[in-house]
Amino acid sequence: MKIATYNVNGVNGRLPVLLKWLKEAQPDVVCLQELKAPQEKFPLEAINDAGYNALWHGQKSWNGVAILAHNIEIKEVGRGLPGDEEDLQSRYIEAMVNDVLICCLYLPNGNPAPGPKFDYKLKWFERLKARSAELLKFNIPVVLAGDFNVMPTELDVYKPERWVKDALFRPETREAFHSLVAQGWTDALRKLYPDERIYTFWDYFRNAYGRDAGLRIDHFLLSPKLEGRLKSAGVDRHVRGWEKTSDHAPVWIEIE
């Protein structure tokens, strides 16, 4: 089973790019972030025509997450990250696909930091850790996939010293990510490629893609039940070079 995660940066604005990539990459399951579309504006017909079922949680203007599956039933488990009734941002959706619990997440960016947005990011992280700890107790195959807005180590940033005060790389952010992983999760791409520079995002500014000034912020975390089934992983970085493309590239794993 091939599982992908892709921050599309606008599911309608980037629909031709998304459809082209789906056809080319043929993932079985896809986690999408930054739909930037209200619930009723999700392009279900085009997604269905491409052969995919879909479950999504939209929001006007910003955020929005979805899970797609090719000829497989998607059984919703929940939408919205538990732990704060007042948080209305659409950043989390969970579903069973085959025997795997797919958790699609879009962790807050958190800039400018420090400030209320950074506080929200760290609180969101705490809520995610509470949920992920519960999921580990079920002892089933689980994947946490999405845009974490975190570069876990210096290897994941083209120029680490420039990013130490940024919400994506501050010590508090990295610590939150590492304590999440320490619950018992496996960073799938790092497990297969422990020493390689791998990027999943290149800014639109200053020809970042052309200079390969990238960041690794889209991740797959695997539960112990899934770790041994990991076969391969990669980044479809050429997609970042397409016209009218997202600032992220699709990332994928294959599991037995």
Added chain:
DNA sequence: ATGTCAAGAAAATCTTGA
């Protein structure tokens, strides 16, 4: 500070978030 995008409010550009 800058740079580039998309969506939304509003009616051609500006604001916001990333």
